[in-house]
Amino acid sequence: MKLLLQWFLYAVALLAVAAIYPGVTIHGFGSALIAALVIGLLNAVLRPVLVVLTLPVTLLTLGLFLFVVNALMFWIAANVLADIQVSGFGAAFLGSLIYSALGLVIDSALRRLFP
Template identity: 50%
Template sequence: MRLLLLWILNAVALLAVTWLLPTIEIAGFGTALAAALVLGFINTLVRPVLTLLTLPITVLTLGIFYLVLNGLLFWLASALLPGFQVHGLVSAMVGAILYGVIAWALSALVPPSRG
């Protein structure tokens, strides 16, 4: 049940990002749910591999490249989903940061699972 609630809150966070940044567009709540799911899969499966592969450049740039990587993965999610558009890499980077902050704040409202 907690996972379902977090998924919905991530979709709400994505809608909040589209409200804050006019360069990111989403068709509706259904598309936001799909985008949150795709972002979850990308963050779970693709990000660890790319983080490991780009570790040397991340170290050389003192971590700045990690922001670029986040933006690229956010942009990838928009390329995979019709109805979710990100216009430019800078918008993707800012959108990824906002999405992470808003999703973190909303997930803090959910009580931890008991078990």
């Protein structure tokens, strides 16, 4: 139940990103559900590999390079899916920042609902 609710809320967060920032476009809630799933899978599979490969740069920038890794995951998901457009890497960067901030709120709320 919690996983389905989390997936639904992350899709809503993607729609909110598209509403807040004009550099990200999503065509409907179904596309947002698929995008949330793809971003989650990319974060589970590809992100750990990229974090390890970019560890020297991440340490040199005191962890700030992880924002670039998050933007890359967001950008890859947009390039894989046809119903989501991101106008460039800068838009992916800002979109991923907004999406991450909304994700923090979602995770915090779900921790309170499902202890």
